[in-house]
Amino acid sequence: MADLVVVGSVALDSVRTPFGKVMEALGGSATYFAYAASFFTQVRVVAAVGEDFPREHLELLRGRGVDLEALEVLAGKRTFRWVGEYGFDLNEARTLDTQLNAFAEFKPALGARHRAAPFLFLANIDPDLQLEVRRQMAGPALAALDTMNFWIEGKRDALLRVLGEVDVLLINDAEARMLAREPNLVKAARAIIRMGPRVVVIKRGEYGAVMVMDDGFFFTPAYPLESVFDPTGAGDTFAGGFMGYLAQRGLTDPASVRRAMVFGAVMASFTVEDFSLERLKRLTSDEIEERYGAFQSMVAFER
Amino acid sequence: MADLVVVGSVALDSVRTPFGKVMEALGGSATYFAYAASFFTQVRVVAAVGEDFPREHLELLRGRGVDLEALEVLAGKRTFRWVGEYGFDLNEARTLDTQLNAFAEFKPALGARHRAAPFLFLANIDPDLQLEVRRQMAGPALAALDTMNFWIEGKRDALLRVLGEVDVLLINDAEARMLAREPNLVKAARAIIRMGPRVVVIKRGEYGAVMVMDDGFFFTPAYPLESVFDPTGAGDTFAGGFMGYLAQRGLTDPASVRRAMVFGAVMASFTVEDFSLERLKRLTSDEIEERYGAFQSMVAFER
Numbered sequence A, B: 001m002a003d004l005v006v007v008g009s010v011a012l013d014s015v016r017t018p019f020g021k022v023m024e025a026l027g028g029s030a031t032y033f034a035y036a037a038s039f040f041t042q043v044r045v046v047a048a049v050g051e052d053f054p055r056e057h058l059e060l061l062r063g064r065g066v067d068l069e070a071l072e073v074l075a076g077k078r079t080f081r082w083v084g085e086y087g088f089d090l091n092e093a094r095t096l097d098t099q100l101n102a103f104a105e106f107k108p109a110l111g112a113r114h115r116a117a118p119f120l121f122l123a124n125i126d127p128d129l130q131l132e133v134r135r136q137m138a139g140p141a142l143a144a145l146d147t148m149n150f151w152i153e154g155k156r157d158a159l160l161r162v163l164g165e166v167d168v169l170l171i172n173d174a175e176a177r178m179l180a181r182e183p184n185l186v187k188a189a190r191a192i193i194r195m196g197p198r199v200v201v202i203k204r205g206e207y208g209a210v211m212v213m214d215d216g217f218f219f220t221p222a223y224p225l226e227s228v229f230d231p232t233g234a235g236d237t238f239a240g241g242f243m244g245y246l247a248q249r250g251l252t253d254p255a256s257v258r259r260a261m262v263f264g265a266v267m268a269s270f271t272v273e274d275f276s277l278e279r280l281k282r283l284t285s286d287e288i289e290e291r292y293g294a295f296q297s298m299v300a301f302e303r
Helices: A029-038 A055-063 A101-103 A129-135 A149-154 A156-163 A173-180 A185-194 A232-251 A254-271 A283-301 B027-039 B055-062 B102-105 B127-136 B149-156 B154-165 B173-180 B183-191 B234-248 B252-269 B287-299
Strands: A004-008 A011-017 A018-027 A044-051 A072-073 A080-085 A094-099 A117-121 A141-145 A168-172 A199-203 A209-213 A216-220 B004-007 B013-017 B020-027 B043-050 B071-076 B081-083 B094-099 B118-120 B140-147 B168-172 B199-201 B209-213 B216-220
Touching: A004 A080, A004 A129, A004 A232, A018 A029, A029 A044, A029 A055, A029 A232, A029 A254, A044 A101, A055 A199, A055 B043, A072 A101, A080 A101, A117 A129, A117 A232, A129 A156, A141 A232, A149 A156, A149 A173, A168 A173, A168 A232, A173 A185, A185 A199, A185 A209, A199 A232, A199 A254, A209 A254, A209 B287, A216 A254, A216 B287, A232 A254, A254 A283, B004 B127, B004 B234, B027 B043, B027 B055, B027 B234, B027 B252, B043 B102, B043 B252, B071 B102, B081 B102, B102 B234, B118 B127, B118 B154, B118 B234, B127 B154, B140 B209, B140 B234, B149 B154, B149 B173, B168 B173, B168 B234, B173 B183, B183 B199, B183 B209, B199 B234, B199 B252, B209 B252, B216 B287, B234 B252, B252 B287
Parallel strands: A004 A044, A004 A117, A011 A080, A044 A072, A117 A141, A141 A168, A168 A199, B004 B043, B004 B118, B013 B081, B043 B071, B118 B140, B140 B168, B168 B199
Antiparallel strands: A011 A018, A080 A094, A199 A209, A209 A216, B013 B020, B081 B094, B199 B209, B209 B216
């Protein structure tokens, strides 16, 4: 079992979907990631929150064995807040408000234990900040990155710099096309590989995910659910399952990366079943194993 | 190897995509289906064309061993024509013109050999005509049906009658939702199973296909192509690979139906590589086997 460091947001989310709403619930990319990965390995969170961040959320993460030593609580600041909503097409969020708050002034300085971690996830934040963290690391066995349209459009050069220093990019399909400036997804993935990462994982919401690497293509469906409640955090949870599994095994070979994809899809399928981290809080390792088996039977066929 | 009967259109298609156009090229649901299925088994086409139907197209199908005994050439009539175009989103065709011509008065009367065939495909035509053919059959081992939004909206009652007498429905995702009047695809598939078919195959274009049956779910991706030229006929070719494989083996058990899904996806992936039947005309059995193997490696992962 190898250490896994994540840098990203720890936030309070207010979300409305066609099925209900929550106000200032626990959210943020690093939160979803760390909670999901905690089922597999030791996770260390690098982030900042304000004085108003509820203590119960810290306890929740600590209860999962998540290391919060590098989670700074900034005096006189408020926590990052996001307000969004989804229509019946749950594939895309409409952002109504973003308040960076404590996150705006966040300057991570990693300690020795963090710098030495062999697995690193740069969750969706400012690419300059991602690069700052990447360069503080001693040289991880596997560094992965998430990003979004906002940075692809607004900070393309910085994003290309950090892309040149990671092994894996996790991204959704529209963003992959935007980043590569290429409508065909196969060509887009190949163009991204020329930018640096050797593995590109393209998330396609209800259609699952596809990975492109030397080894060729690998597809995993999304778990077929009768009700998707709230897709917030699905991508970060996917990344948590993906990186958590690889760190647990300490492996980065193609066969392990394929299994990691499926664990990513498994974890994401639970997150969307309820608001915030509610479903993950009820989740057991047996349920994870059972759903992994279900994925196998959903794609298996004989020669 | 068992006989396979298809009833559907044999047509002349004029199609424009962002990559080019063709005028009055060979098309029609029964044509694509029969050509694809001919790689697997003996296919018998039930359809009608006009006097203007080019003899070379008949020779092409005969050259593949397709039985055209029940392809009526109607004196004084013109062949069914379809004019359509696709934008850069190749997932949906815009129909610019449809002339039923010979097809408008088509009243199929099946001979003894056709009635006795164990495998039947009712391609996308008027559901009253589909039911007419279904009821002339002695009792096939497997009857499958395709349909479209036009019939779901315009002839729902007739469609429900024929749905009650088939084993498999092949349909795209938007149409599945429309037929079931249910936005969630899992619930929609289950609602359709209550209408009659025991297997529902939902085609999702570039995202592949999902099958819902007693045996659970089965997903197959679409083959990742660097260029999709013209999606016309992809669904019918999918059905041709699916039914062709089952008829070849004379089997309808769950494991065979899973393999049939993959052969459907394999055949469709070739059709979209060129206009009309151009790619299928150049296709070899070795290429089919090779791509089937590629599908296996695209979804395989270890426990």
